[in-house]
Amino acid sequence: MRLRPNLREPAVALLFIIPAFIGLAVFFYYPIGQTVIFSLFDLDHTTDWMNAPFVGLNNYADVIRSRQFWLSLRFTLIFSIVSVFLQFWIGLAMAMATFAVVPRLRGVLRAIIIIPWAIPQIIQAAMWKWLYNTDVGLIGDVLVRTGLVDSPPLFLADPRLAMGAVIFAYVWKTASVTSIFLMGGLAMVPDHLTDAAKVDGARAWMRFWRITVPLIMPTILVTLLFRTRDALRAFDIIYGLTGGGPGTQTEVLSSFAYKFYFTFVEYGLGSAYALITFVLVMALSLLYLKRIQPHLRFRS
Amino acid sequence: MRLLGKKRLQWVYSIGLVLVISLFCLAPLYWIVITSFKTPGTEFRKPVEYWPSDLSLESYGVILGPQFRIQNAIKNSFIVSSAVTLGALLVNSLSAYTIARLRFKYKIESLILIQLAGMVPPIVTIAPTFVLIRSMGLLQTLWGLILPNIAYNIPIGTWLMAAYFAGLPTDLEDAAKVDGYPPFSTFWRVIMPLAAPGLFSAGVLAFMGSWGEFMLALTISLGLPDAQTVPVAILTFSQRHELQWAWVSAGIVLSLLPVIVMVLIFQKWVIKGLTAGAVKY
Numbered sequence: 292m293r294l295r296p297n298l299r300e301p302a303v304a305l306l307f308i309i310p311a312f313i314g315l316a317v318f319f320y321y322p323i324g325q326t327v328i329f330s331l332f333d334l335d336h337t338t339d340w341m342n343a344p345f346v347g348l349n350n351y352a353d354v355i356r357s358r359q360f361w362l363s364l365r366f367t368l369i370f371s372i373v374s375v376f377l378q379f380w381i382g383l384a385m386a387m388a389t390f391a392v393v394p395r396l397r398g399v400l401r402a403i404i405i406i407p408w409a410i411p412q413i414i415q416a417a418m419w420k421w422l423y424n425t426d427v428g429l430i431g432d433v434l435v436r437t438g439l440v441d442s443p444p445l446f447l448a449d450p451r452l453a454m455g456a457v458i459f460a461y462v463w464k465t466a467s468v469t470s471i472f473l474m475g476g477l478a479m480v481p482d483h484l485t486d487a488a489k490v491d492g493a494r495a496w497m498r499f500w501r502i503t504v505p506l507i508m509p510t511i512l513v514t515l516l517f518r519t520r521d522a523l524r525a526f527d528i529i530y531g532l533t534g535g536g537p538g539t540q541t542e543v544l545s546s547f548a549y550k551f552y553f554t555f556v557e558y559g560l561g562s563a564y565a566l567i568t569f570v571l572v573m574a575l576s577l578l579y580l581k582r583i584q585p586h587l588r589f590r591s
Numbered sequence: 592m593r594l595l596g597k598k599r600l601q602w603v604y605s606i607g608l609v610l611v612i613s614l615f616c617l618a619p620l621y622w623i624v625i626t627s628f629k630t631p632g633t634e635f636r637k638p639v640e641y642w643p644s645d646l647s648l649e650s651y652g653v654i655l656g657p658q659f660r661i662q663n664a665i666k667n668s669f670i671v672s673s674a675v676t677l678g679a680l681l682v683n684s685l686s687a688y689t690i691a692r693l694r695f696k697y698k699i700e701s702l703i704l705i706q707l708a709g710m711v712p713p714i715v716t717i718a719p720t721f722v723l724i725r726s727m728g729l730l731q732t733l734w735g736l737i738l739p740n741i742a743y744n745i746p747i748g749t750w751l752m753a754a755y756f757a758g759l760p761t762d763l764e765d766a767a768k769v770d771g772y773p774p775f776s777t778f779w780r781v782i783m784p785l786a787a788p789g790l791f792s793a794g795v796l797a798f799m800g801s802w803g804e805f806m807l808a809l810t811i812s813l814g815l816p817d818a819q820t821v822p823v824a825i826l827t828f829s830q831r832h833e834l835q836w837a838w839v840s841a842g843i844v845l846s847l848l849p850v851i852v853m854v855l856i857f858q859k860w861v862i863k864g865l866t867a868g869a870v871k872y
Contacts, residue, residue: 300695300774303774303775307685308701310682310685310686311686311749312701314745315704317742318716318720318738320708322715323711325722326718326719329719338718388612391608393605396606399609400612401858401862402858403612404616405858405861406620406855409799409851409854410620411802411803411805411821411822412803412805413803413826414821414847416826417826418619418623418843419619421839421840424836429618432639467616471861471862472865472866474862524713526714526806527806527822530805545712548714549806552718558718561718562718566715568712568714568715576710
């Protein structure tokens, strides 16, 4: 009686994990395989690759030869680096603020910080379009009233400003989730360590760099991994806010691939773009994971 | 006396911090809320009004009226997200149970397979998924959104539940095994009730994830309102009525209200779920 359930355990384990495998196979691994196949064919207004001309790696060659690819790759990288940097510092500042305020305000502050996270990214894109309105938008009006500019800037029409505008809108939401991640790390920093340093006369800045940062390093690295991965594949905010414009100035790899799929209906080229994005995300994740590993061993 | 002064100082900078952070996090929302109460057309009046001189509910009438029916999109989103939450919790807790608790030869391989999927940018799967859903006849249906979104939640959901299961005591489970409980009832009657708080966190995150999902929802709905969820509906409104910001703002406010209320009520679990994902890596 005691033996029977034990004997069956591996079989049960397999049975339990099968639904997840089916889900992954149907909606992740099969589509990835299909995208790889698509990328090897000339699929102009069709997905019927069996009857389409096989072009080998020509789609990739076309992508790499196009100027637009390098421009959107460049903006994808700028977007990711700048936005992750800003999210991290704003998020960390907000997270530390929740520990610095008097306990009675802590809950309120957390509630305020969490709100932007709850807003779907595409809805933020719609919101920010209105906030950036040149004539009567909040941002422009505040800048004019405070005397920082003479006339409201063309946030979404000026090529350079548009890049900054997209990044800032994205940071607004993501600083929120970054902050929540970091709160988890900060909550595990024991008070007595910082208190002891305080008694020893260590300045706040020193306490931050010498005690807090090393202690939450594992959380910081994981947060950066998640946030960078998310930024590299950002799509919604760009699709909704600028549509890649003005011109193709704010086009990222994902938004450009989407255009190839559903506007130009060139599945072959779109797939090549998508897979290049994938390789980029994977390479970065692996690099990060390698970097994180020693810290993880330290934790357990 | 000195102590009292110190305390007061602490309150002063605390309130200062709360105000600065509120300005950053809430000003954009405040702007949308007041725009939604302006009489449609006056949102373009200059100088810009930071407190509308005439509060009007007209935009809400329009956005709920026959022309838009935002309530349809909200209903669709609720159906999709609730179904996804239930489905994902079941699938993920089963697989997480295998990974955290059962003897299984291919644990590491399974974990890698699951986590690799979490790295896949949605743009890589979107075209074949569209073709697949079309061939299943599920375009413009809510099922066409529910099934993929359950799968999209597997990497993070399994991860969260496995971390939770791993932290549960084993004695009850051992007792159930000794008593000869079949594995599924051990799972269902012993483990699941113990894991309720973890399930709750994972559930709120699954709900929010599918609530905000946009790329697939856009692709599957084909621009028609039948299967539009909130994100697609709001984007479509804002593109079709680019100069009617009072209407669009009212739509945004109505569509955000339910999730913001939910997140504030379940704040504790949201934070637990999100931090577990980051901390217990």
